[in-house]
Amino acid sequence: xRRGSLLVVVAAVMGxxxxxxxxxxxxEPRGGxxxxxxxxxxxxxxxxxxxxxxxSGGGCRLRIGGWFGRVTAELVLSCAGVDTDDGHHDSLVLTxxxxxxxxxxxxxxxxxxxxxxxxxxxxxxxxxVAPCAGxxxxxxxxxxxxxxxxxxxxxxxxxxxxxGARRGGRFTLWADLDAQLARFQFADAVVxxxxxxxxxxxxxxxxx
Amino acid sequence: MATRSDLRxxxxxxxxxxxxxxxxxxVAARPAAACPDGGLELAIMTSRFTVAPVAGDRLGLDLxxxxxxxxxxxGELRHQLVTIELEAPDAxxxxxxxxxxxxYRAEVPLGAAAxxxxxxxxxxxxxxxxxxxxxxxxxxxxxxxxxxRAELTAGGAYLLAYDPAPRRLTExxxxxxxxxxxxxxxxxxxVRLRARRYTLAATARRDLTxxxxxxxxxGARAGVRALxxxxxxxxxxxxxxxxxxxxxxAYGVAGx
Numbered sequence: 001x002r003r004g005s006l007l008v009v010v011a012a013v014m015g016x017x018x019x020x021x022x023x024x025x026x027x028e029p030r031g032g033x034x035x036x037x038x039x040x041x042x043x044x045x046x047x048x049x050x051x052x053x054x055x056s057g058g059g060c061r062l063r064i065g066g067w068f069g070r071v072t073a074e075l076v077l078s079c080a081g082v083d084t085d086d087g088h089h090d091s092l093v094l095t096x097x098x099x100x101x102x103x104x105x106x107x108x109x110x111x112x113x114x115x116x117x118x119x120x121x122x123x124x125x126x127x128x129v130a131p132c133a134g135x136x137x138x139x140x141x142x143x144x145x146x147x148x149x150x151x152x153x154x155x156x157x158x159x160x161x162x163x164g165a166r167r168g169g170r171f172t173l174w175a176d177l178d179a180q181l182a183r184f185q186f187a188d189a190v191v192x193x194x195x196x197x198x199x200x201x202x203x204x205x206x207x208x
Numbered sequence: 209m210a211t212r213s214d215l216r217x218x219x220x221x222x223x224x225x226x227x228x229x230x231x232x233x234x235v236a237a238r239p240a241a242a243c244p245d246g247g248l249e250l251a252i253m254t255s256r257f258t259v260a261p262v263a264g265d266r267l268g269l270d271l272x273x274x275x276x277x278x279x280x281x282x283g284e285l286r287h288q289l290v291t292i293e294l295e296a297p298d299a300x301x302x303x304x305x306x307x308x309x310x311x312y313r314a315e316v317p318l319g320a321a322a323x324x325x326x327x328x329x330x331x332x333x334x335x336x337x338x339x340x341x342x343x344x345x346x347x348x349x350x351x352x353x354x355x356x357r358a359e360l361t362a363g364g365a366y367l368l369a370y371d372p373a374p375r376r377l378t379e380x381x382x383x384x385x386x387x388x389x390x391x392x393x394x395x396x397x398x399v400r401l402r403a404r405r406y407t408l409a410a411t412a413r414r415d416l417t418x419x420x421x422x423x424x425x426x427g428a429r430a431g432v433r434a435l436x437x438x439x440x441x442x443x444x445x446x447x448x449x450x451x452x453x454x455x456x457x458a459y460g461v462a463g464x
Contacts, residue, residue, distance in 0.1 A: 064252075065459065071426045073435045073459050075253055097255050097457035099426060099435065117257045117455055119271055119299060149300045151257070151269045185267040185300030192263060 031208055033066035038201015043080050049193020057081035061199040072100035090124030094152050110160040122148040150184030172203040247282035251460030260450045267300030286315040303409035307332040321348045334409045340367035355391035359384045381405045394425040415446035419454050
């Protein structure tokens with residue numbers, strides 16, 4: 001088993017075991033919201049997708065959502081820079097809903113497992129001869145946008161540490177470990193692979 | 209055989225009639241009866257992923273997603289505003305997408321049923337742009353535990369379009385129908401049917417999808433309706449037949 005998968009499994013097992021050992025408290029918050037951004041090292045890309053794109057530069061993540069009791073719901077956007085097999089530097093962006101379960105839903109610390117479905121693109125620009133409305137521009141090379149569409153089943157774990165009050169507005173430190181089982185439609189074939197991404201960031205929200 | 213100008217005339221007449229009916233309903237409706245929170249529902253996002261589990265030579269993702277939408281009113285008339293909707297029957301194909309920007313729907317209760325009609329203001333249908341395409345829906349609750357719903361969206365009917373090849377009123381249609389039981393439960397059984405007759409990027413798509421699954425209200429609480437979702441399996445017949453997995457997620461709240 002590769003290191004990324006092992007980390008996800010260990011984090012998930014720790015969360016479930018930890019939650020089972022930690023009964024719900026009467027003073028647990030009923031819920032909270034979060035708007036968060038984070039970044040991390042370049043994701044690890046494996047499978048057939050790795051032959052098409054390789055991660056370069058860091059990854060990033062945007063989270064908007066919150067939790068109700070032990071259930072979380074978020075809109076997630078994850079991004080990374082990738083180098084393509086034809087020598088270009090493109091952007092990989094996946095976004096979509098994510099729901100989770102918090103075995104540990106302490107007012108100060110939450111740890112949970114999460115799953116989501118994300119859709120997005122590997123996008124960049126290429127110099128190509130493109131049709132245009134002008135008289136003499138048909139044979140003139142121009143920059144054109146190129147999108148490779150795809151989607152991913154994202155499974156992962158999230159840990160959050162509150163930095164402020166038990167109720168009301170407060171900042172949060174968080175870390176996400178995600179394994180995204182992705183499928184992209186390139187011009188010549190459908191290519192699958194796994195993108196493992198670690199992100200650490202800060203968020204702000206209201207606990208209620 | 210109907211000429212192009214006949215088609216245009218019929219389309220405009222039907223759209224004008226629909227808009228007139230909409231305005232008449234708005235004017236005729238009495239102010240909404242008082243209800244505790246104005247019946248406000250705010251949805252941040254709703255997404256439906258219909259996935260073919262085994263990759264073929266297509267991506268195998270049929271994506272439908274709606275951005276922020278708000279509904280309010282109770283009693284005589286209920287309103288809904290939708291900011292944006294994206295439908296990608298084959299998400300790997302850039303040209304085969306439908307983008308609807310801005311929409312309004314009015315729902316009028318009729319005893320145990322409700323009739324809704326509205327318009328999508330701007331529709332980018334593949335590579336052409338259309339304005340004011342109509343939608344009509346009916347919701348019936350024969351018993352408190354059962355809810356039936358059907359909606360017809362007519363993408364081929366429009367008031368104006370930058371379209372070199374005008375469609376007939378009976379083209380680019382989508383019919384959605386669903387039945388839920390027990391309708392008010394947090395976890396309920398749902399059967400859905402979706403029939404489409406599209407021409408997108410010069411490619412015809414005729415299919416019928418039947419879905420069975422569980423409707424869920426994962427984080428719902430009294431006074432706050434959040435995280436409704438749906439998980440199911442589906443069979444699609446017609447063009448591109450397949451067995452499918454369906455996951456729908458709606459993130460929103462009801463009431464202030």
